[in-house]
Amino acid sequence: MQSTANYLWHTDDLLGQGATASVYKARNKKSGELVAVKVFNTTSYLRPREVQVREFEVLRKLNHQNIIKLFAVEETGGSRQKVLVMEYCSSGSLLSVLESPENAFGLPEDEFLVVLRCVVAGMNHLRENGIVHRDIKPGNIMRLVGEEGQSIYKLTDFGAARELDDDEKFVSVYGTEEYLHPDMYERAVLRKPQQKAFGVTVDLWSIGVTLYHAATGSLPFIPFGGPRRNKEIMYRITTEKPAGAIAGAQRRENGPLEWSYTLPITCQLSLGLQSQLVPILANILEVEQAKCWGFDQFFAETSDILQRVVIHVFSLSQAVLHHVYIHAHNTIAIFQEAVHKQTSVAPRHQEYLFEGHLCVLEPSISAQHIAHTTASSPLTLFSTAIPKGLAFRDPALDVPKFVPKVDLQADYNTAKGVLGAGYQALRLARVLLDGQELMLRGLHWVMEVLQATCRRTLEVVRTSLLYLSSSLGTERSSSVAGMPEIQELKVAAELRSRLRTLAEVLSRCSQNIMETQESLSSLSQELVKSRDQVHEDRSIQQIQCCLDKMNFIYKQFKKSRMRPGLGYNEEQIHKLDKMNFSHLAKRLLQVFQEECVQKYQASLVTHGKRMRVVHETRNHLRLVGCSVAACNTEAQGVQESLSKILEELSHQLLQDRAKGAQASPPPIAPYPSPTPKDLLLHMQELCEGMKLLASDLLDNNRIIERTVKDLGDPLGSTGVW
Structure with missing residues (x-):
């Protein structure tokens, strides 16, 4: 146990260790509050006095929710070593989050945005106070879980920090080599003499590497054999990187350098976020300080991302x-x-x-x-786009193989890699299943819209037919009532014939729409069956079950790697665990391929066929609607022409009546016939009826024209579908 005047800790509760200090979990002696204490070792006191006190001074100057809080500076009782008492973050560092197999391919989008927001806010506070950190990396970004369960990330370890204005330079070298600016790397790691001075933008390079690491789960610059084994190639990758590239790798020994201008397909970030993030990474991962963005532009561009809202759109x-x-x-x-x-x-x-x-x-x-x-x-x-489905990388391609012999560290690393690929398979399985659900749900909604269009069009057609039938029936009754002169009018006869033809066309349209309704109903039933099958799918549960068992073995390997060796019986158990772990991984990938990928690909093919049916049905309804609209328009014209003829006949009857009043009474007919007065009233009623019919047909035509327009024009130009 060690202690200061107010705090107590055990050396087993080590949280982290560096060249000049160790960090422990400690408690307040009175309140029991958990804190983190940074205890400096003898090496730290070999540094100049101003360097030793710099961290205290920097932390005292800072006060921000995304900067680790300094509570006190105390000394140990015996050796009188300096101790920084700081805020304790129980959830480890961003590095520990990224080292979890669940995040082997980077953080989920929501969590990455939290990291981005916290790092940008913390760095902005540093720049407002004229401080350069000089050792930004995931290990120096601590995670705390807030009261509502949200992640809060805080910058920590200000041992290398110092006050520096935007236009000032420094020459001393600090930092962790994978995250170092290439100019600093050249002197600190390669030990090459150079007279370069460094500015505050060196922090931007470290932030770029950190953000890439958080987004992808790996470092952006990787020589063959790793950054620590091939330092010269590491330096070449960072300094020879073309403009716009955000990553570089050497795939084989002495092989060429390969550049990436986008984030890898395994990344969990959406393309929408990637399109915003990649330009920022490209401009802060710039070797030449003259070409690299300054903090003002970095803060402006990152704030622009963080102020945006996301709208989810399923094509x-x-x-x-x-x-x-x-x-x-x-x-x-x-x-x-x-x-x-x-x-x-x-x-x-x-x-x-x-x-x-x-x-x-x-x-x-x-x-x-x-x-x-x-x-x-x-x-x-x-839209009318061609189905393509989700693009993804098969997790099986990222599964490492166990070495035959027992190697505790190698076995742990392999298990971690396999487990990471397993979690990636689980995520993809969920996305593929959700995609099928969204496909079926979206198609169901489109079916409902098309059915509503059918009902609306059918109602218009039936109403028009009712009016036309009534009109034709009235004309027949009027001719029977003693008006043979109308039948002899060639124009009127042709118009009545045309009305009957239009009624037949509308009848066929009605039948056509009803057949379309039946087809849509049949397709809707298919969708219901498909959705039931998706809901009954148990592939996610099977993959999760395999992962739970694999995770248990992985934790055993994690414990074993800390031991110098295993006894005979323990080694046999370890071998069995390796075998079981491999079988579980094989089963997991088999379920993923056969139950998830193959079903998804089959659903895409079916979805493509259904979408073609939808588009054909929609076009067909549009054509039917156009035909109905044309019939209504023509019927309206015919009714108006008939109305004019009736008006003329009515006028003629009035004239005949006037003449008849002056002439001698006609002889008595063997059969009664309507009087001129009755004929006049009947003709006037017919005329008014024709006008009303024309008006109704005009209203129907407006409805059907809107329906046709809805089917043919996009929302962007008409506002309706």
């Missing part, structure tokens, strides 16, 4: 979920352009549904009016 045609990062004050037009960049679907072809409802997106309004989305409840983008 139904492509079967891909996108994260679209925009500002809340941006317009819908800007949002649609962002979608265009990620999906290649032009704004005029973008149509959206949300939770089964059509979304009216006016290009000029603010994007903040878009509904709140999540990955499981995104906007559904409907």
Whole structure:
């Protein structure tokens, strides 16, 4: 046990160790509060006095939630060693988070954004106080879990920090070699003499490497054999890196250097976030200080990312979920352009549904009016794009092999790598299953929209037929009532014939729409069956079960690697564990391939066929709608022509009645016939009826024209679907 006046700790509770100090978990003697104490060793006192006290002075000057807090500076009782009493972070460092097999390929997007926000805020506080850290790395970023379960990251270890303005330089070298700026690396690691002075931007290089590490789970610059084994190549990679490249690697001994301008496909960050992040990494991982961004631009660009909101968009045609990062004050037009960049679907072809409802997106309004989305409840983008599905790397390609002999450290490393690939398979399995669910749900919503279109069009057709039938029936009754002169009018006869033809066309349209409804109902039933199959899928549970068993063996290997060796019986158990671990990994990957990937690929093929049916049905309904609209338009014209003829006949009857009043009474007919007065009233009623019919047909035509327009135009230009 060791102690100061107010704090007590045991040397077994070691949290971290460096060249000049060790950090322990300690307690306040009175309150029992947990703290971290940094105890300096004898080597630290060989440094100049101003260097020894620099860390105390820097920490006393800082006060920020993303900077580790300094509570007190005390001394041990016996040796009177200096002790820094600081805030204790129970969740370890960012490095320990990244070393967990779950994060072998980088942090999830939400957690990465938390890291970015905390690091940027902490660094901004340092620059406001004129301090350069000089040892930024994941191991010096501590994690604390807040009261609401959220991660809070804090910069720590200010042993190398010093006060430095933006235009000042320094010549002393500090830091960890994988995260060092190449100029500092040349002198500190390669021991080459050079007279370069360094500025505050060296921290930006370290931040770039740290962010890349957090995003991908690996370092950006990797020579064959690793950074610590091949230092000359490491220096070459960092100094020869082309502009715009964010990573470089040497795949084989003495092999060429390969450059990457994007994050790897195994990265968990969405393409939407990657498109924002990659330019920042490219401009802070710049060797020449004149070309490297300054902190002002770095803070401006990172703040721009952090101030954006994410809108989740599932491209139904492509079967891909996108994260679209925009500002809340941006317009819908800007949002649609962002979608265009990620999906290649032009704004005029973008149509959206949300939770089964059509979304009216006016290009000029603010994007903040878009509904709140999540990955499981995104906007559904409907377009004519070709299905392509999720692009991913097979986790089996990243599975290392165990060495035949018992090597505790090597076996631990291999188990860690295999487990990391297993967790990647689990994540992908969930994404593939969620993708199938979103495909089926989106198609179901489109079916509902098309069914509603069918019902609306069918109602218009039936109403039009009812009016036409009524009209034709009235004309027949009028001719029977003693108006043979109308039948003899050639124009009127042709118009009545045309009305009957139009009624037949509308009848065929009605039958056609009902057949389409049956087809859509059949497809909807297929979707229900497919969704039931997705919900019954148990591949996720099977993979999780394998991972739980593998994780148990991995923890045993983690303990064993700290031992100098194993006894005979323990070694036999270790061999069995290796064998079981390998079998579990094989089973996991088999489930992933056969139950997840193959089913997903089959669902993509089926989805493509269904989407073709949807597009064909939609086009068919549009054509039917156009036909109905044309019939209504023509029927309206015919009714108006008939109305004019009736008006003329009515006028003629009035004239005949006037003449008849002056003439002698006609002889008595063998059969009664309508009087001129009755004929006049009947003709006037017919005329009014024709006018009403024409008006109703005009209203119907407006409805059907809107329906046709909805089927043919995207929301971006019409506001409806």
